[in-house]
Amino acid sequence: MKPSDFSIIDVLDFQPDRGLVELENRRVLIFDGNILMELRRMIVENLGWKECQPVIFHYGYEVGNMDAKSLGQMYNWENKEEWFQAGTIMQTQRGFCKTILSYLAFSPDERHLMFRGRWFNSYEVDSHKHLKLTDTGPVCYVLCGYLSGYASYCFDREVLVQEQECFHRQHCSFEGRFVEEWGEPGIKFMEASKDYDLQHKYAQLNKQMAARRSQKVPKNKDEQTEDITTPKMLPFRSKNMSRVLEMAHQVANTVANVLITGETGVGKEVIANFIHSVSPKTTSKFLPINCTALPLTLLESELFGHVKGSFTGADRNKRGLLIEAGNGTIFLDEIGDIALSIQAKLLRALQEKKVRPVGGNTELPIMARIIASTNRNLEELMREGKFRADLYYRLNVFPIHVPALRERRDDILPIARHFLSKYAPASLGFSPQVAHILENYEWPGNVRELANAVERASILAGKQKIQLDHLPPALTVSDQACVFNHVTDDWPSLEELDQKYILSVLDHCEGKKMKAAELLGIGANTLWRKLKKYQTD
Numbered sequence: 001m002k003p004s005d006f007s008i009i010d011v012l013d014f015q016p017d018r019g020l021v022e023l024e025n026r027r028v029l030i031f032d033g034n035i036l037m038e039l040r041r042m043i044v045e046n047l048g049w050k051e052c053q054p055v056i057f058h059y060g061y062e063v064g065n066m067d068a069k070s071l072g073q074m075y076n077w078e079n080k081e082e083w084f085q086a087g088t089i090m091q092t093q094r095g096f097c098k099t100i101l102s103y104l105a106f107s108p109d110e111r112h113l114m115f116r117g118r119w120f121n122s123y124e125v126d127s128h129k130h131l132k133l134t135d136t137g138p139v140c141y142v143l144c145g146y147l148s149g150y151a152s153y154c155f156d157r158e159v160l161v162q163e164q165e166c167f168h169r170q171h172c173s174f175e176g177r178f179v180e181e182w183g184e185p186g187i188k189f190m191e192a193s194k195d196y197d198l199q200h201k202y203a204q205l206n207k208q209m210a211a212r213r214s215q216k217v218p219k220n221k222d223e224q225t226e227d228i229t230t231p232k233m234l235p236f237r238s239k240n241m242s243r244v245l246e247m248a249h250q251v252a253n254t255v256a257n258v259l260i261t262g263e264t265g266v267g268k269e270v271i272a273n274f275i276h277s278v279s280p281k282t283t284s285k286f287l288p289i290n291c292t293a294l295p296l297t298l299l300e301s302e303l304f305g306h307v308k309g310s311f312t313g314a315d316r317n318k319r320g321l322l323i324e325a326g327n328g329t330i331f332l333d334e335i336g337d338i339a340l341s342i343q344a345k346l347l348r349a350l351q352e353k354k355v356r357p358v359g360g361n362t363e364l365p366i367m368a369r370i371i372a373s374t375n376r377n378l379e380e381l382m383r384e385g386k387f388r389a390d391l392y393y394r395l396n397v398f399p400i401h402v403p404a405l406r407e408r409r410d411d412i413l414p415i416a417r418h419f420l421s422k423y424a425p426a427s428l429g430f431s432p433q434v435a436h437i438l439e440n441y442e443w444p445g446n447v448r449e450l451a452n453a454v455e456r457a458s459i460l461a462g463k464q465k466i467q468l469d470h471l472p473p474a475l476t477v478s479d480q481a482c483v484f485n486h487v488t489d490d491w492p493s494l495e496e497l498d499q500k501y502i503l504s505v506l507d508h509c510e511g512k513k514m515k516a517a518e519l520l521g522i523g524a525n526t527l528w529r530k531l532k533k534y535q536t537d
């Protein structure tokens with residue numbers, strides 16, 4: 001058997017019906033090289049690149065070592081050199097890269113070993129470029145590990161392969177020797193790869209993560225961070241929203257009145273409910289009332305109650321919500337829209353902590369906490385004389401502003417997925433184009449609009465993945481328009497457009513050039529050159 005006669009097809013056993021692919025009784029999985037790189041990126045981001053190198057190397061080493069064993073058992077090789085050469089072919093046929101061995105010298109006394117070669121199409125280089133990872137020097141640690149592990153098995157002594165050049169002129173070059181022949185640094189690296197102290201690292205990481213978690217949410221009482229995702233809350237990962245919930249937590253343990261502001265559909269009632277649910281009042285009632293939904297007299301009797309016969313239709317006594325809420329929370333939605341006469345009555349009730357039902361003469365004490373909300377600009381309404389300043393200051397003891405969805409784009413997809421799993425649990429998800437549009441649309445109707453769009457799309461898509469034509473037209477039209485909106489105002493030249501676009505991306509990245517270059521898909525040097533040019537123009 002010559003190395004060049006070797007074919008991986010002969011040794012692979014495909015049993016698709018049984019869900020098995022085997023290589024000499026070893027289970028083999030077929031999956032995307034980029035996924036492996038993504039996993040690597042996650043580990044690198046947590047442990048640091050230098051720390052990771054021996055770990056990544058070790059992974060390749062084990063695969064190579066087992067391949068050498070398998071190939072040694074399956075075939076009779078003329079000598080160790082040929083057995084090793086079969087390994088370079090195996091590395092190629094496994095799809096790691098194309099390995100060309102250019103030099104191999106194994107001394108007759110077996111004391112010295114040296115081989116060199118090149119790797120073309122390294123999957124590690126490809127994934128590295130695909131994921132646009134920042135330049136970290138040589139990246140092919142799995143390839144080095146593989147050949148090291150393979151050679152160590154067939155030469156029966158530790159061999160270390162190191163990369164001399166990585167993706168230099170479309171290829172990488174490597175060199176292998178017995179580990180001692182690399183001197184101290186080689187020996188140390190090999191030791192680190194075999195005896196990596198992950199336990200210690202894990203402990204460190206756990207500590208860091210715990211510290212980070214405790215920074216995120218202030219711990220009130222015995223509350224754990226899990227409280228932040230009570231079933232009533234929508235998922236979020238933006239800092240904006242995390243800040244809102246921190247504030248909600250802070251105020252929950254007090255009796256202060258809260259004013260929640262934010263555009264229509266941002267979920268102000270959800271925040272109010274959240275404050276109620278983490279407060280000591282949680283066992284009492286949460287009573288929401290939409291102040292615009294009711295005509296004046298009805299709203300008045302709804303809030304303050306009435307006595308029998310106080311007006312036409314009042315055929316029995318009614319307790320108002322301010323009393324009905326007892327020790328709980330009353331949520332006054334759209335407070336900016338209530339009439340001045342009710343504002344006066346509400347102010348009196350809040351000042352005196354007492355309420356007199358319509359047509360009644362006895363006053364009843366108010367114990368409930370008031371949370372109000374509005375999408376209007378109350379300061380403006382005050383200037384226009386449409387909202388009482390004294391009531392405003394009474395309600396606005398602790399203001400919380402809920403950001404619009406477009407101000408926290410990181411939350412859009414998690415929320416969209418949440419609604420999708422609610423409306424269509426068996427859905428196959430969003431196509432990448434749909435995800436892009438969802439993330440970039442302006443969402444004037446905020447979370448409510450997003451929920452409606454997802455529900456509509458899930459109905460149209462049925463059992464398919466959600467595609468562009470399942471989205472409401474408003475979303476797809478604006479996506480095309482937004483690219484050209486500003487451009488068609490003055491039809492700039494390509495260079496002017498380049499300049500405008502680069503500056504606005506830089507603006508978006510808050511002046512961070514590395515981030516801007518990454519977004520633009522150009523090198524940092526190119527960006528620097530262009531900026532220099534535009535600044536002197």
Ligand SMILES: [Zn+2]
Nearest residue numbers: 140166167172
């Ligand atoms: Zn390389």
